[in-house]
Amino acid sequence: MRVSRLLSLFVVQALLGVSLATSSKKFEVTLSLDGQTSIVESDSVAVYHPKKGKYPVLFVGNDGSAETGGFRLWDLYGGKKSSPKELAAFKTGRSKLVEIVYSVGDDEEDYVVTLSMQDGIIRLYEIEGKEGKLKYAKEADKSVRGDFSALCTWRSKETGYQYIYVMGKRWVYGYIVREKSDKRRRKSDKLEIVETQEFALPVEPNSCTVTDGKVFFGGANGKLYSFPAADSTAIPKITDIGEPAGGDEINGLKSYHGKDNTYLLVGIEDAIEVFDVKKLDKSIGTIKFADEELELNGFAVYQRGSKAHPDGTLVYAGENDSGAFFGTSSLTPLFKSPSKLKANTKYDPRDCINKHAKPKKCSGLSDCNGYGFCPKDSRSKKATCDCFPGFAGSTCNKITCPDNCSSPSQGTCTGPNTCTCKAPWTGEKCATLAVPAHYETEESGGADGDDPAIWIHPTDRTKSRIITTVKSEVGSGLGVYDLTGKRTGGVTGGEPNNVDILYGVNIGGRKVDLTVAACRADNTICMYEITPAGDLIEIAGGVQQLPKEVEDLEDGYDVYGSCVYHSPKTGAYHIFINSKSSLYLQFELTVQNGVLSTKLVRHFYAGNKGQVEGCVVDDPNSALILGEEPYGLWSYPAEPDATAVGTLIDNTVIDGGKLHADVEGVTLVYGKTKKDGYIIVSCQGYSEYNIYKRTAPYDYVMSFTIPNNNEKSVDRVTNTDGVTAVGANLGKEWPYGMVVVHDDVNEAPDGSARSSATFKILSLEDILGNKAVEKLGLLGGVNPDWDPRK
Incomplete structure (x- = not known):
């Protein structure tokens, strides 16, 4: 779908890092298509901000086709005439969603996150090597129940947990990615994905993003919603923000971190609207595209500069008469506009992370056995842990399953929300x-x-x-x-x-x-x-x-x-x-x-x-x-x-x-x-x-x-x-x-x-x-x- 004109405004002011009050007029800029990949069924894209001087600038895009489905990896500036250079293709099954998580575990490794529609499995790939080599963390595979349409990530400053939100038709699952512990609570070099939340949404999201402590999401009804990003299993309060793009379908959401302000970029049919995240009732600018036939879905922003794009790059899933692809555009035109905005090319997603954040200890409750959040006062005699789904008990030391797996005739509960079914029964409750x-x-x-x-x-x-x-x-x-x-x-x-x-x-x-x-x-x-x-x-x-x-x-x-x-x-x-x-x-x-x-x-x-x-x-x-x-x-x-x-x-x-x-x-x-x-x-x-x-x-x-x-x-x-x-x-x-x-x-x-x-x-x-x-x-x-x- 085409990205909205509104995006141009958001990007401009967001990238320039200028307060909304510094410009009373909406800006409008037009970006040209500087580079594009080969034809691929594109829906979503994520740009990797590498550790300084360690890796090339990478972006990952989904491949939604049946035969080659999965995701692909490109060197953003490695091709001719600024076009991306494809480094690898991973056939994980027809997919629509990809993202990046940063600084996971004590070694603070970065990972590509992907989710296949074919088998519903979240997969993690560690980013390593100067050529963008990925290492599959198979032990972390997590099966997702349902039909999913949006994926976003965030890192808790309080606990240091790295979160993944998977959203579908009016539902959301929250997960944490962490190093796996053995029975003695010793850390290992393997990862695990643990569910923390499950609750209903008022709409099917097409996209989501997390910024300034809030999870933003929107979809076909044109409305934007948010809920707090928090270390909790409780169902959060969902806020209806309204129709920031005039009721047009929201196809993409991303944040841009300016020097002083954070901006929300809202992609609609043929443009992107830019908003100050603290004032979402009025767009401050619009980004348009020189190719009027270009239709956009998901997009991402690389805020650092390069020789080809000194003020950063917009990367997007696009489609025109030639077919579907991933395209790139320089953000420099944004800073030549009359608004005189300035780009923030020093951004690093790791700067938002408190490296010293650790999960709260509550030794009186056995630290919730690692499968729950500690209460505010763990020393109280009535204190109990806030247990993750599939766990129960005051210290989260018991496992539970939905409907007890229709036990005993059809299955038994063998893990948190994990049923072992007796043939011919299957499903999450052994009732199918x-x-x-x-x-x-x-x-x-x-x-x-x-x-x-x-x-x-x-x-x-x-x-x-x-x-x-x-x-x-x-x-x-x-x-x-x-x-x-x-x-x-x-x-x-x-x-x-x-x-x-x-x-x-x-x-x-x-x-x-x-x-x-x-x-x-x-x-x-x-x-x-x-x-x-x-x-x-x-x-x-x-x-x-x-x-x-x-x-x-x-x-x-x-x-x-x-x-x-x-x-x-x-x-x-x-x-x-x-x-x-x-x-x-x-x-x-x-x-x-x-x-x-x-x-x-x-x-x-x-x-x-x-x-x-x-x-x-x-x-x-x-x-x-x-x-x-x-x-x-x-x-x-x-x-x-x-x-x-x-x-x-x-x-x-x-x-x-x-x-x-x-x-x-x-x-x-x-x-x-x-x-x-x-x-x-x-x-x-x-x-x-x-x-x-x-x-x-x-x-x-x-x-x-x-x-x-x-x-x-x-x-x-x-x-x-x-x-x-x-x-x-x-x-x-x-x-x-x-x-x-x-x-x-x-x-x-x-x-x-x-x-x-x-x-x-x-x-x-x-x-x-x-x-x-x-x-x-x-x-x-x-x-x-x-x-x-x-």
Whole structure:
């Protein structure tokens, strides 16, 4: 996304170290692109300030691709014409987040921090060697639960602890990085990452930074928030600062340390706004970019000078017509502006650290056994330690686990918040069923898939087809596969996100089945005819532009998710389209002279106006079931003349429910009656799927995940998105139907990753009829004879 103009102002004054009072007018400067890396899927970047004269100036950037995913390391000034020189690439799995931590342990070593979306592991790499050599601290690996979107670090002046904050959909985990101690409390040369906090956030952050004792974060709603950075396990007070960039989406946050003041740099769509951290109600300047087509995501500032950039360097994740990359710009133009600001090129992040800070001792409480903070008065007889998550007792000498790992039948607690589960159970509570997939589809031809659909053949169900989406620019369209995952066809399309099926639409006297999707490339509703053989072909009116009245409802409305509805009341066919803003549009599909046409008949905002995408409609019950990614699962009446009042089916764990954000794909399994059957929901951050009863009171049934199937060489599912299912008998291998799910990264047996996404195919009988849950009699809620055409 483009960095906001506001950034230029912030950077200028921040870099110059001039008080806000010295300049009453906003400045505006323009930076040119001085250097750029090769094409890489870029999102975030961190610049390393080396110890004086020891190492080259390095920066680390993420690599978000499936095949080469991880992070890369560059010498900032090592290339030709000031362009960076790539030193190394580390394949840790598709990633979005990177950062630096300084002066860890008694030896005060510096580390690169990265977090992989593929396996959810925080990894540390020690920076050593004049060529930027990194040493992997594997013993410090820490698994993170959930879908994450922001990463920032800070160092406590009170205890000397180095903190890492990982943020996701309305949640945050706090960790400390430290040298590991043995049973005798002796330090070692190995590191450990220990969780200290977990609490809810009011928004999904796109970025965060820590400065002046506060953690700042912001996201799509344009608001900026903060909470105190403190040595505590307590839930802090979160302050809503407002909309510093006029409500524009916040894509990046960094601080600049001037000689006298600290400045907050707020990146928005096409610029960066600069604020005095003590006065965040008014921007003092804006940084723009000479390339008006340049779009920016994360960014970082190197405050020291160099021959190429004597006043410092701005490094950013950018994209233009050539593709995505990491770019660099000299900050010198900032100091040639009329404001006459002066740069602070003496900055060293280590200067903010009290080298003598040590964790407080409380010997009367055994120093909390190293897994808690000491109370203010440790000598009081009533004093107890403030224990880290997973520890308990007055001296933090006991370990605990969530729900005691569903002990004893499903697992046991063997470490702090660490369960050892009994097969087939898995998950943080040993309450998730592990069900391997039978097959996976052949590669889709694109890196990003999403929500699939299953088309049931009218006469021979074994010839039914799986229809999948590729929403990335490369390979964009719909793929068609048989029930074992072999590709049989497909069509190119405009980046379809979700796909659904309408059966038996009367077109010129013919009964036609249609695929329906929201195509993001051209912001349309796109439809294709399904032939009796299961092929996709174009149809007249298959591309429907949004009507002009949509712009009156929401400026810049962009289609995102979609699902379809066949009304049992009127026989009319409907299409639901949503945007990330949660605005749902309901269209009636009609046919005029053999040409498809759509008419907007209803609109409403869903849930709590959090981001939405996945949805499915229960036709017989006229119920639209939709997922609000950061909050929960809802049911709305589907008829166009009904009042759009939603019923909450379940919410996320941080709100007291059983779902984990992101709440993504939603599908439905029909039963023998209108009350029988199940709703299946995918939870992206956990790669788990929750199952609920089809109708109110929507009782929670169970959850499952998809591990490796070594017998059939089908890999696990990671960072899942869309899901579809049918309970109909599709042949000998699928007597109770199947479930098809999106897999973000297709992992090969040798540990490598494929560039194209795949979809995994499971037997519904393996899930609902599993021996571990057979006493629940769940298969009785499925109708193997279900026919979508009746």
